[in-house]
Amino acid sequence: MHNGDHFERNYCEVCANSLHPFYEEYKQDPLSLHQLLSNWFNHSEQQPVQQRMDTAEVVCEECGWTFQRFLNEGKFGCGSCYNSFRVQLPSVFKRLHNGNTTHVGKAPGAFGEILELKKRIEATRVQMKEAVQAENFEEAAKLRDEARKLESKLATGGDETHGD
Amino acid sequence: MVIEKFLDNSLSSWMAGRGEHSDIVMSTRIRLARNLTGYRFPLAFTEDEAHRIDQSISATLLDASEELQMNISSVQIKDLSELNRQVLVEKHLISPKLANSRIEGSVLLSEDESVSVMINEEDHIRMQCLFPGLQIEEAYALADKIDRILEKELSYAFDEQFGYLTSCPTNTGTGLRASVMMHLPALTMSKQMNRIVTIISRLGMVVRGIYGEGSEALGNVYQVSNQTTLGKTEEDILADLQSITEQIIQKEKEARSALLKHSANTLEDRLYRSLGTLSYARIMTTEEAGKCLSDVRLGIDMGLIQDVDVTILNECMVFMQPGFLQKFAGATLNTSERDMFRAKLIRERLQKMGEKRITKGEELA
Numbered sequence: 001m002h003n004g005d006h007f008e009r010n011y012c013e014v015c016a017n018s019l020h021p022f023y024e025e026y027k028q029d030p031l032s033l034h035q036l037l038s039n040w041f042n043h044s045e046q047q048p049v050q051q052r053m054d055t056a057e058v059v060c061e062e063c064g065w066t067f068q069r070f071l072n073e074g075k076f077g078c079g080s081c082y083n084s085f086r087v088q089l090p091s092v093f094k095r096l097h098n099g100n101t102t103h104v105g106k107a108p109g110a111f112g113e114i115l116e117l118k119k120r121i122e123a124t125r126v127q128m129k130e131a132v133q134a135e136n137f138e139e140a141a142k143l144r145d146e147a148r149k150l151e152s153k154l155a156t157g158g159d160e161t162h163g164d
Numbered sequence: 165m166v167i168e169k170f171l172d173n174s175l176s177s178w179m180a181g182r183g184e185h186s187d188i189v190m191s192t193r194i195r196l197a198r199n200l201t202g203y204r205f206p207l208a209f210t211e212d213e214a215h216r217i218d219q220s221i222s223a224t225l226l227d228a229s230e231e232l233q234m235n236i237s238s239v240q241i242k243d244l245s246e247l248n249r250q251v252l253v254e255k256h257l258i259s260p261k262l263a264n265s266r267i268e269g270s271v272l273l274s275e276d277e278s279v280s281v282m283i284n285e286e287d288h289i290r291m292q293c294l295f296p297g298l299q300i301e302e303a304y305a306l307a308d309k310i311d312r313i314l315e316k317e318l319s320y321a322f323d324e325q326f327g328y329l330t331s332c333p334t335n336t337g338t339g340l341r342a343s344v345m346m347h348l349p350a351l352t353m354s355k356q357m358n359r360i361v362t363i364i365s366r367l368g369m370v371v372r373g374i375y376g377e378g379s380e381a382l383g384n385v386y387q388v389s390n391q392t393t394l395g396k397t398e399e400d401i402l403a404d405l406q407s408i409t410e411q412i413i414q415k416e417k418e419a420r421s422a423l424l425k426h427s428a429n430t431l432e433d434r435l436y437r438s439l440g441t442l443s444y445a446r447i448m449t450t451e452e453a454g455k456c457l458s459d460v461r462l463g464i465d466m467g468l469i470q471d472v473d474v475t476i477l478n479e480c481m482v483f484m485q486p487g488f489l490q491k492f493a494g495a496t497l498n499t500s501e502r503d504m505f506r507a508k509l510i511r512e513r514l515q516k517m518g519e520k521r522i523t524k525g526e527e528l529a
Contacts, residue, residue, distance in 0.1 A: 033332070033333075033334065037333075062204070063204045063208045065208065073207065074332065074333070075205070075207050075286075075331050075332050075333075076205055076207075076329070076330075076331055076332075076333070077204055077205060077207060077208035078203075078204035078205050078208060078209075079199060079201060079205070079321035079323075079329040082323050082326050082329050082336075083323070086325070089326070089333075092333055093326075093333065093336065093394055093395075096333055096334055096394075097336075097337065097392045097393065097394040097395055098368050098391075098392045098395070099395075100337075100392065100394045100395020100396065101325075101394070101395065102325055102326075102394070102395060103323075103324075103325065103326055103327025103328075103336075103337045103338070103394060103395070104395060104396065104397050105327060105337060105338040105340075105396070105397045105398045105401075106308075106338065106397075106398055107322060107324075107327070108315040108320045108322050109312075109315055109316065111322050111324065115324065
């Protein structure tokens with residue numbers, strides 16, 4: 001009704017949707033990351049309030065950001081924050097990355113070599129245990145030496161040194 | 165100035181190529197986020213840090229031009245006018261965040277605009293590779309190559325447990341965001357998109373409209389990308405996106421066949437009406453243009469409309485945005501002036517193709 005005149009408007013489904021009264025409100029970032037992070041951390045954790053407050057005060061020495069600041073911004077201040085908040089972060093990542101907390105992909109050159117070595121040591125140890133269980137002790141001894149060799153390589157920083 | 169080339173053409177030259185499934189997948193994009201050790205992230209760093217990071221990364225990349233066999237240009241964001249920044253945003257060569265940033269940052273662009281490296285956006289380095297059609301592996305291979313060249317010269321922030329360290333925890337791990345831009349008019353018309361969006365989000369992927377604001381996907385162009393970056397290898401992330409994309413392609417094809425089978429006449433009428441509107445309308449909003457361009461592109465892909473360039477959707481979606489319109493007009497335009505200028509540009513674009521068509525016809529005669 002407008003000035004006593006009666007208007008009737010028939011909109012199709014599409015137009016009706018575009019005239020949705022809440023549309024404008026939704027435009028303002030319905031769920032921001034920092035809100036989500038703060039809510040999760042402050043309400044769903046099963047730990048006493050005091051402990052929660054202590055956690056919030058953990059500070060990164062490199063950039064001076066606290067864990068609470070990280071939650072508020074939804075962003076890290078620097079790369080060292082990851083180290084400073086190492087204990088708290090898995091519960092954050094679990095929620096953001098489908099339950100995952102550890103990187104399994106590519107690594108930059110030097111890191112890559114070290115990770116590769118660690119994987120090979122682990123695999124060799126598994127093979128060794130299997131050999132022991134199968135009572136194939138000769139093979140197991142060989143694998144044990146192989147694992148030791150790889151470990152000493154790891155200790156020297158993954159350098160391809162010969163003659164050890 | 166070299167930058168003019170990037171600003172004057174709405175069609176990036178990489179778009180002229182035709183990748184696989186290019187009747188449905190418009191483009192593939194790979195983005196890697198990286199940071200350097202020894203500097204705080206852009207939210208917390210000083211101007212001096214910003215300057216040193218910018219210098220160091222720019223120099224490394226420019227040095228790598230030869231190895232990459234690419235002609236790379238470097239552009240300082242602060243040297244660009246506000247309008248020129250907006251134009252680069254509309255071409256997806258820089259993000260709105262970098263465009264509006266007050267800290268020192270730059271973008272490095274390859275000549276065909278398939279590679280763009282943003283410095284000091286949310287992370288120290290954001291590199292993206294854009295390929296036409298569905299080419300996830302190819303695009304990643306190029307990004308990986310650039311990444312490996314950079315990692316030799318620069319020291320990346322990396323942690324054994326958390327992987328590549330990024331400013332935002334949603335990128336931690338691989339720092340990889342792989343996405344495909346898909347034109348899905350038949351799934352939209354048959355109202356299947358909501359269901360697909362829900363299913364895909366359960367699989368750790370995200371679907372959203374790529375142009376315009378709000379919930380409607382302008383021009384029926386959607387972007388599908390991975391959400392998880394931690395705890396999955398690059399190969400798995402790419403393989404999952406590939407598989408989901410192929411399934412959506414299949415669904416869109418089925419929906420197109422169904423439309424053709426059950427309502428061929430109505431469909432043809434609708435698509436030609438849209439071609440008519442684009443050819444003759446004097447006032448055109450973004451929404452209407454998006455809808456009509458999508459219809460015409462669908463008509464071309466289904467073989468119902470001939471003699472219109474297949475790039476019409478890609479190209480017009482870019483140049484009908486406010487920044488480009490004002491760049492072409494050489495003046496600031498208000499909303500209604502933009503709607504008129506948009507209609508004029510699209511009309512002219514279609515006429516040019518019509519003239520080509522006539523000359524071709526004469527040659528044949």
